[in-house]
Amino acid sequence: MSGSSSIKKMLQAGVAATVVTMAAGISTPSWSAEAREELRAAFDKTLKGKTVAWAPVWLGVLESEWTRVMKAHFDDYGMKFEVRDANFKSDVQLQAVSELINEHPDVLVVQNPNVTLLARELKRAMEAGIYVVQVNMASNTLSDAYVGVDARDMGRRLARNIIDDCGGGKGSGEVSILEGEATAAYSLDMKNGALEVFKTDPTIKVVSSQPTSWDANKAGEITATVLQQHPDLCAILSVWGPQAAGAAQAIKAAGKTDKAKIYVASDGQPADCDLLEQGLFYRNLSYRADTQGEAIVDAVIGLLQNGDKPGSKRIAYYTTPAWVKSKDDRAFCFSVPKDAK
């Protein structure tokens, strides 16, 4: 529907309402219908034609789902949506963000690879009058909105669960941590959160904490070695699903699937639930990328409608993760609609 036809409709509605009011000689009840029309008109007026630029670290499963949800909403609202996939290369991402700022979109949505890379550019964006939304990891520069998990808190929750199952004599208390990329803050925060909790229980012993570079094979190799040294290993805490799949196969090859249990911080990708249902993962602490995508959309349209000066507010939308323990918890993994790509 074009802008002029909606204005015409508004006028028609306005005229009709005036006529009705005059004829009936009463003044109040009819304005509510008019106000509801106005609400939508104001929404459309604020959002239509606005540009949202999106710079993820790469377009993996999680990021693609965010992108799909964002695109569906922004298309519906008549907004422009631009995606720049940096494919895990930080120099490319930095350049993409700089270019995007020069193109001056209305809102810039970024996923930080670490806490420093984009910090300066995000500040520049807000100074240039662009709203900045950060997703799943905040950088050292806080911005108008943050949407995502609290990685440190996820680490704490996973650790508490592991203590419940492995600590205090219920298990050997031996835990191995599979980190992601050594320098990724998402992984570091989660590890530090977990260690903070593990330290409180003397029966827990972290026997290994190694980065896997998000690689399933590397995770499998590390796990095979750790299992040899610690045959009574009780739990593996993995910061990401796909790499934990490699560890799960190593445990299976060692015939210890029921003894060494895998606890995964999951971004809700369907395969993570599949692996749990196959008994390869024991617990997933999962957040759903699709509902997170909707939170990003909410943050974007909230900022645009609020109209505050970019850089003046610090609004956070923390994701609440949920435990996946069996196939009954399938709802906490998202599923990509068949016709969506």
Add this chain to the structure above:
Amino acid sequence: MSADSARWRLRKPSQTMAVFAMCVVLVFVFSVALKGFMTVGNLFALARNISILGILALGMAVVVIGRGLDLSQVASLAVSTAVAIIVMNAGYPTALALFAGLLLAIAIGVLNGFLISVVEMPPLLTTLASSLAVLGITRSTLVPHYVVYLAKGHDAFLQLGGNIAGGIPAPLVVFAVAALFVHLFLSWTVAGRSIYAHGDNPDAARLTGLPTRPLTMLEYALSSAIGYVGGVVMISETALMHLQVAESTLIFDVIMVVVLGGVSLVGGRGNVLSVVVGTLLIGVLLNGMTIMDMDVQTQNIIKGIVLLVAIVLDSYLHPRDEETSKQGD
């Protein structure tokens, strides 16, 4: 060169022997210092962990001996195993799916060889470009999200990543068979000997009538195909293929193992034993560092030092001269 090198060997140990000696020292130190290093279980775990790297290095060695370099090996295996998984998931027989992947891997290798030998592009740039191309095409058409999982119920195939009788890891057996195959090929077939000649002096090889163009295509096809075997072991161990492996440092680890063991980048030198010894040294090192739960910075420092020592050794044993200084200096 053979009479020369025989005299060299009398005076100085070969690099392979020197690296083997380093390896023995390391094993001794770890056995004394690390509880749980010298156990059958850990040695099997060690063997399992180096098998894939070793298989890839065997393929790379064929190309390097022919004075080339294949930077697309890991990308090629990632792409062809991803295709094999997709075909398996579609319900086709496992053997057929694996064969389809193999054909793709060979095709990528032959294409590399064609571009290098017929179009006469430099190997470094050719294989770098082809790895980006195959990865990009696969990602935009078949694997949009970078990870492809093997569907449930391929248990027979997954046993390839498990253990056989007595706890011996199946990947080790694959490595051993591949090593034997490559050894027999390189030392007992005309094509194998021709690869040495090709690497030792490409111009002389062509002038004496060796078909250097088909030979180059064969070298790259073998690198890609043997790499694919490593990739198949990889997916049998994890039941997934994460295409990002093609952008990891794995390819440099492979080259490191090859060079470390004494397959010189100048071509025509080294053999399967060099690759096995190089793989062993890296394997022992990584295993020991994992047992010690060393942080990643320290691990990188140690890896870097070992590589530097090997390069110093290489230049001491094979001093740069007119014959060799053309490449890589």
